[in-house]
Amino acid sequence: MKHISILASGNGTNAENIIRYFSNEKNAKVTLVLSNKPQAKVLERAASLGVDAFFFDRAQFYETGEVLMMLRRRETDLVVLAGFLWLVPGDVIEAFPGRIVNIHPALLPRFGGKGMYGDRVHSAVLEAGCTESGITIHFVNEHYDSGDIIFQARCPVLPGDDVDTLASRVHALEYEHYPRVIGEVLIGAGNRQ
Ligand code: GAR
Secondary structure (H helix, E strand, O other), X not given: XXXXXXXXXXXXXXXXXXXXXXXXXXXXXXXXXXXXXXXXXXXXXXXXXOOEEEEOOHHHHHOOOHHHHHHHHOOOOEEEEOOOOOOOOHHHHHHOOOOEEEXXXXXXXXXXXXXXXXXXXXXXXXXXXXXXXXXXXXXXXXXXXXXXXXXXXXXXXXXXXXXXXXXXXXXXXXXXXXXXXXXXXHHHHHHHO
């Protein structure tokens, strides 16, 4: 069985959706959820679904290597970022080559980079007057939102959209596609070992 570990900073609706999806799969499960925010809703969501969920701080991620140790101890096959806002350090990237994925709520390479997350992304898309937006699932490297793109899906930006209406259309795409793409990457990750 393959082990998925999720890193998330916030609400965790994607994390919950991924946990539920893989709870029905035989070959892979989410076995660990880690958050850099002690009060993040994602920790509650994971725990209530029976998945081990822990907070970690900046030192444990960037200095002491404790997060990397936790990922290794769980025999993590794939690290999934789901609304995770910190840059992933080099030792973690090196430990999981081609085995860390992220989802971004817009069509990269536009509207990515430091500080571009969640509603800020949707605001920027609306301000730019785009007629479409979407999601980008990509491999993670040491820079924000710039790893190789695995999958994109598009949705319209409609007249009268605000951040909330656009966010909910983009979230629907995330829920539809992210678990399936994770499953496909896991199969690829298996082949690389
Ligand atoms: C998602 O829309 C995800 O694409 C975005 O944060 C949201 C998290 O929602 N990620 C980024 O913006 C990363 N740059 P969730 O906590 O409800 O899953």
